[in-house]
Amino acid sequence: MKKKQVMSLLLTGAMAATMFAGCGTKKESAKSKGPSVYYLNFKPEADKEWKKLAKEYEKETGVPVTVKTAASGEYETTLKSEMAKSEAPTLFQVNGPVGLNSWKDYCYDLKDSEIHKHLTSDSFELKEGNKVSGIAYVIESYGIIVNKTLLAKAGYKVEDINSFDSLKKIADDIQSRKDELGVKGAFTSAGMDGSSDWRFKTHLANLPIYYEYKDDNKTDAKKIKGKYLDNYKKVFDLYITDSTCDPADLSTKTGDDSEGEFLKNEAVFYQNGSWEYSNLSKKFNDDELQMIPIYFGVDDENEGLATGTENYWCVNKNSSKEDIKATLDFMNWCVTSDKGTKAMSEKMGFTIPFDTAEESPNVFVKQDAQYTESGKTPVSWNFTTMPSEEWKNTLGSALTAYAAKTGKWDEVKEAFVDNWATEKKLASAK
Amino acid sequence: MVGKSLKKWWPVFVLPTFIAFVIGFLWPFIWGIYLSFCRFSTVNDVEFVGFDNYKKLLDPVFNQNFGHAFWLTVLFAFLSTVLINVFGFLVALALTGKFKGVNTFRTVFFMPNLIGGIVLGYIWNTLVNGLLVSFGTHLTLKTSGVAGFWGLTTLLLWQQIGYMMIIYIAGLNNVSPDLIEAAKIDGANSWQTLIKVKLPMIMPSITICTFLTLTNGFKLFDQNLALTAGEPKKMTELLALNIYNTYYGRAGRVWMGLGQAKAVIFFILVVAIALIQLRFTTRRETQA
Structure with missing residues (x-):
């Protein structure tokens, strides 16, 4: 009799555990590893390449980079709900002054960041007073x-x-x-x-x-x-x-x-x-x-x-210090390292406004020049x-x-x- | 014996669902009501503003088509409730007869229910627009508000008639043959049997079905989003979609609290109407 009760309790316990297991697993693995980057990408057409690049980065530095892409036309919606999560994006995008208006309280000042120093022109900054809230990463x-x-x-x-x-x-x-x-x-x-x-x-x-x-x-x-x-x-x-x-x-x-x-x-x-x-x-x-x-x-x-551009990178001010640092490092790596610049120019076809940029093979970019x-x-x-x-x-x-x-x-x-x-x-x- | 072990073991059966209910429903619900009094851009970083959001709803600049969406939803909900229940009942009546393939028919009618609303919306969008284009009508679900409204009604009918049919069939099968036989002996024809015997006996089914269809009609979101997305010019935007667009579709801190306030009003409306309907239909339920 006793045995049966224990068995049934175990079974119900196991059933309940499987119910909750689905929600728990993902977060744990991300948390236990220390600093991480979560990039909410705006460009569906570059989704695959970003994911590949993120993997490369993880292989090289051990810092996990998660890339998620919002569906076309759904970026603001996705960003709003993602930002409310405990694992909020550390790196996100705004589309210019109007977009910045709703996210300005979340933007980390990028003035002293490494990536800012590589920017080729002031016109690619998204400024709010003296604060550099966003940095354009692609010119199209x-x-x-x-x-x-x-x-x-x-x-x-x-x-x-x-x-x-x-x-x-x-x-x-x-x-x-x-x-x-x-x-x-x-x-x-x-x-x-x-x-x-x-x-x-x-x-x-x-x-x-x-x-x-x-x-x-x-x-x-x-x-x-x-x-x-x-x-x-x-x-x-x-x-x-x-x-x-x-x-x-x-x-x-x-x-x-x-x-x-x-x-x-x-x-x-x-x-x-x-x-x-x-x-x-x-x-x-x-x-x-x-x-x-x-x-x-x-x-x-x-x-x-x-x-011009409507793609500005912003770093989430509310992320933990390590995550912010990891994010800044990742951004900098993307636009300065060989692998990063190659992926951005050749695979994604971007012209990036940084002094380290490779020439893009994109014929339309050449024609623009x-x-x-x-x-x-x-x-x-x-x-x-x-x-x-x-x-x-x-x-x-x-x-x-x-x-x-x-x-x-x-x-x-x-x-x-x-x-x-x-x-x-x-x-x-x- | 049963009572005793139930007393001991009830938490095992109740708690998992109860916890899920609290986490997934009760807590967000209370938090949501609180948010309607706040200004915020993410839900964990809010500023209390009192009734400001509700006051703004009275301002046509801020209410964003709320009035139109409100009345359209009322119209839509009542229309779909009537049509779904009438057709659902008729189909149920036809399929309680004894003929070959009756189960196949029941399955076929029920099937649309197994597909999610958003998928249905996109499929119907493609189907109906394809048809309209091939007939050269130069009219699509997204260019005509009237076409969009009827498209939405048709879609919901197609999806829900089968479900209500099942409930009605169960109700009809439960009408005691004794009663029907007694009616027959008393000389009632089939029409009289239906109206005077069967209908009163399936009143509980009618209560459930009208409740479900009415609340579904008010809450309709997926199909609306997928089929017309409120086009043209918000002519087919129902309340739930209107709330969603206010909350998510706009940049700036003002809008999310405003959307939340709309949602609270929406909740009160749906609850009020559902309660009235329940009272109205349960009063007519009879015991055999």
Whole structure:
């Protein structure tokens, strides 16, 4: 009798233990080993490479580095919940001044850090007063990626495109002869699904802001006039009419759809950035690809690629001292060691703004340098001053509705101009 | 003997679940109510602000579409409750008859329940949009608020009818054959038997089913997120998604406490409606 009771107690105990075992194991192993690094990565396309690099680092130094990547468009959400955990990220990212606003109390001052000394220019710091809260670790460019082979087949050279008008003329011509050329359209589908709509509600929307700031000599504004929204409309119209699909179907098209079309030679033009190089280089040779500026019909002669950053590294102030040190060491190792710089430049295709950087084999990065050398002015990334994610989303909805003809362009304007003021006010709300 | 060992051993049976309940539900719940009075950007570093969050909810600038989401959710919950229960009951009635393959049919109807909401949402999204596009309607779930709303209703119906059907079948099978026979002898036709005998006898099932569907309708989140994500322009954003977007979708310390305050109001609403419904339906339960 007694034996039976003991047995059953043991069994229930064992059952209960297995229930809790699942939650416990991971943390213990991380804690017992001393300092560790936990990097919450923003870039899904570089996820694999970061994990590999983390393993290399652990092999070399014995300090465990955990890399987690948030799904596209989910970084803030993931960061918010991860930061509340006892094992919070020691290294995280903000996307610029607006993002910093919500995380400034968590940022460790990087002024005296080793990595800060290697930074090539002050403009890559994210400052808050005298405190260096973030350090940009990658410089990127975006524009319109051209499939040169297809363009040649249509009878044009890249040099023929030097303004919005010539771009439109060529795109219209390709679109009208699409069957003869064996393509589905001039531009890849301007998908408005969450995996793709940032190309238009954020990156393309940067251009009207850039030109307006430039006119007014500003770097940020509480209100925006929307002076160049007509140009924005023209470019977006071009994207959705000279496209692989009916504009009404864009709301369901994803980023993969668009990339797939370009990879399958179904479209000649593809608006995206230098980060796409690792995906495109699997299929295309370097001399088949060219990135051209998104000619906006304002100052086409001088416009270069849009080059800047929205990736700033921040170190979590609330981590333990050893973890902070381990994190700083890891960051420094990434941008100074042979393995680190090689992985970042060659495997991830980044241009890193540090004096130790290796030359990147990324053809788009090289083309950006060529444009700058030939006297073009790179378009700066002003979308880091966009008031909020909500502003972008509202603009995205309005663009989707406009493309599907269920909404009017006036609604896009409203989402751009009126909502800018509203959201800027909300962003500074206490 | 049974009573004695139960007295001795009850902790073994109750404690694991109870502890899980406290950790996974009770504690977060109390903490959540406290957070609605706070301003914070992570939940372990908060500043108490009193009723400020609730006051802000009255300000249209801050409430972020809360009113629209509120009424849409009420409409959605009632509509889906009625439709799911009516169809669930009809299917149950059809499948309590004696014919070949009745079990197969029951399984087929129940199956959608085995798939998680988020997966269903994405699958239906692709399916319905594919269909709409191939018909050349130039209308997708994300470009029309009305289409999105009905898409969501259809999805929920498809998912939940089977589950409610099982409960109704169990209820119908439990109606004593004596009663039905007695009704037959008294000369009741099948319609009268259904209304006067079967329906009153399965009132407990109806209570459970309406309770489940009503609360599910109010709490709907996964399907909403996956199917329409509130598009176009938040026209199809239900309360749970609205709370999520307020809490997670915005940068800055103001928003999270505000989202939490919305969640507390949401909780009170769901509890109030569920209690009213329980009282309303249990009153009609009869004993044979």
